[in-house]
Amino acid sequence: MGKGARRKGPKKDRKPKVRDVFVARPFEGLAAEPELIAMREFVPSATARLTLAGERDRSVTVGSVLPMAAAAFVRTDGEVFLGMQVQTRSSDISRDLGRSLRWALEAEPGDVLSVPDTTSEPVEGERLQDLLDPNAELDVQLHEDFSWWLPEDTEPTGEVALSLERANAAIMPTERLSTGAYWVLAGEKAHLRWVWPADENRLLQALARLAAAGTLTLGEGTRFAGSFRAHGLLVPVWDLDPEAHAREWIEPAKELGTRLQEALESLDDEPLNAAERRSRDGLIGRQLTLR
Template identity: 70%
Template sequence: MGKAARKKGPKNNEARRQKVRDVFVGQPFEGLAAEPELIAMREFVPSATAALSIADSPDRTVTLATVLPMAAAAFVRSDGERFLGLQVQTRSSDISRDLGRALQWVLDAEPGAVLSVPDTTTPAHAGDKRLQDLLVADAVLEPTLHTDFSWWLPEDTDPQGEVALSLERANSAIMPTDRVGPAAYWVEAGDKSHVRWVRPEPENALLQALARLSAAGEIGLGEDSRYAGSFRAHGLLVPVWDVDSEAHAREWIEPTQQLGERLDKALASLDETPLDATERRARDGLVGRQLTLR
């Protein structure tokens, strides 16, 4: 029995090492200044693109995109422009590693090449590069929002066949969306409109600051708005406000900026003044208002 156990030992050790490497990463974009925008583009922005800053190849350009044709992980357009997709169907325990593998693939791919799904099956190893290893860490992401997915194709291209069908289906599913601030997005969802804001702060600090604003009656975005709750996405908290569906998206830019200033002051005050009883009750109420994004 001892001999058999010794023979199985190395395999068991390797299995344990592999299990440790493949542990779930709850905050996959941590350490990147673009973390909130990456989360927004992955989770709820329908059609947007942004230029990536590649750390070792500043002269090489890759366009980050919300959704690519057929929900591909990456592809090189016929004109040579390279795209990396965020909203894909499959994922491993570490989204940043999946995206890192796809980014390395697209940097070396030829025009017309498509990576249909990210590499989520190759065992993790020490040589894997995550987004944090490939991108400029302090680079700010500046998304460009689009009203359709025509950017999938080079200019003056007439889509045909499956590409045309995929383009039509994707366009029909877009909900009107506008960026009203850094990582803050207005969206018209049927007969309702919302502002969703991915915040970079740790959840506990953010909830305390929001509670302070709530207790002071300053948590809203102004008239015809209501704080609806929040949801978690990739390790960060995303507060949501219901807003007047008759108002244009641009009407929420200034209120969002003003709320951000109030929130910054509330966050700064936490170091000197703990929550009082009223603010603690407000925090408990906010904790109970967790939303599910649909």
Template identity: 70%
Template sequence: MSKRTATRSQAAEGAVGPRQPCPCGSGKRYKNCHGTARGAGDVIVTRPFEGLAAEGDLVALREFVPSATAKLPLRDGADVTVASVLPMAAAAVKRSDEEAFVGLQVQTRSGDLSRDLARAVEWVREAEAGESLPVVGPDTPQPDATRLQDLIDPDAELDVELHEDFSWWLPEGTEPTGEIKLSLERANAAIMPTARLSTARSAYWVDTGEKAHLRWVRPEPEEKLLAACARLSARGELALDDDSRFAGSFRAHGVLVPVWDLDRDKHPREWDEPAAALGERLTEALQSLESTPLDATERRSRDGLRGRQVTLR
């Protein structure tokens, strides 16, 4: 291989195609987001919450949990709550009762969601009651390199509280009006029943109306996790039980999220024990990879799993 060809191959490795989703999480195609001349100078951080024990839950609240809140474990003890989504998809809100919130399901203006969230935290701490920050942008205070990893305890997990609706947007006893009322009604109408499993970190049961799913945000490197899943699949041990099946996986913010189809007639709590058992099998399979590589059957299984990408609805 010539030097020129090798250089071209190295440049292409890991590159994002113009029609692929932008790694920043905006939902736009790369060519219309950070692939433009305007956004090309912004470094994209593909795994923004790396190094945090709360990474899995932050990704879940950002990607698919409809209505949830959790106190951020800020190092200085300040009282700020992270939320899945805020009124009008705002980046931050300080309610009239002085409660401070930052949102995860927001429009992104940079390639580093962790930095944007840190800016929103700093903004809301100084905001006046009743103020909101529609989006983190170039004019938002703290335009430095501060990231969420600099502000919170990296070893602290999130104590996620799931809500059946979005009434927590407003202080207790407050009646919504105007745009907030309309936004609240639309959000409540679109909510999907969701439960967080107690036996598996960052694992969520979700009822989409047609099916129930388990969506489990995993911290392991993608190829290693796929290999472990392939080992279990080759043994017929990748399902939670006879009333479930592995559906596929999707990538989100640098981590892989395996998905299982579940029996809708079962209560979410009935999946706690099967998920715990599956977690133990995955741990064993991950450990076994250190000494025993995949055999031919397991490699074929891995290739099949790699091609099973799912779309959230």
């Protein structure tokens, strides 16, 4: 060994560090992606059972929003709830939810996690993709109020009662038409908001193909209003007749979904023609802000 050389000690095993980077499409890889985005962004009162990965036998319910916008809680009867609509977030919403889910699985009845952990160093195995069955879809159940926050035959008190009253007052009538597709009556207007798990550019082209053909509607009295981005996906929106009941749009939505899927598949063989490209340019300018 030469003069001044330092003897190297034994190498220490180091866990690979997970980089903290912004994840634009946090639910990618999960079959439940469209429903998770809908519950996160615009569905008012809804619940669904989660299918955990592995041999876990614990039952967990994901809810659109929990009391006081909590990240998770264990109801006094032992039911575990994970909240989608919370006040804080990190660069990776899937990681936030995964951490809240892991907390809930170890919590006791009555425990509440007010906010998700958004500050700890990222580690492997803590995202929803690591904790849920990736192939399981969500059977979303819509509710007219937030009485599901409490066990049956329980009267709310204190802050929970106030939060329940405010939450109930803010609910807009909403119905689920199909996977990721929700009818909502917003005051004097009715809309269809549809979360499509497709690449944004390809979906935009497919929408343009239907627009150029005059088939980007659900029938007479409806129109394509525009689209907005949500967690890496494009969400098209249609204006509907507010006098019609939600169930009247189930079949037209199914037919529109078939046309849109066919348009997506046709893009592999037929690039957009001039008229369709003009339609696409027009659609790009019709971005909405969801309120």
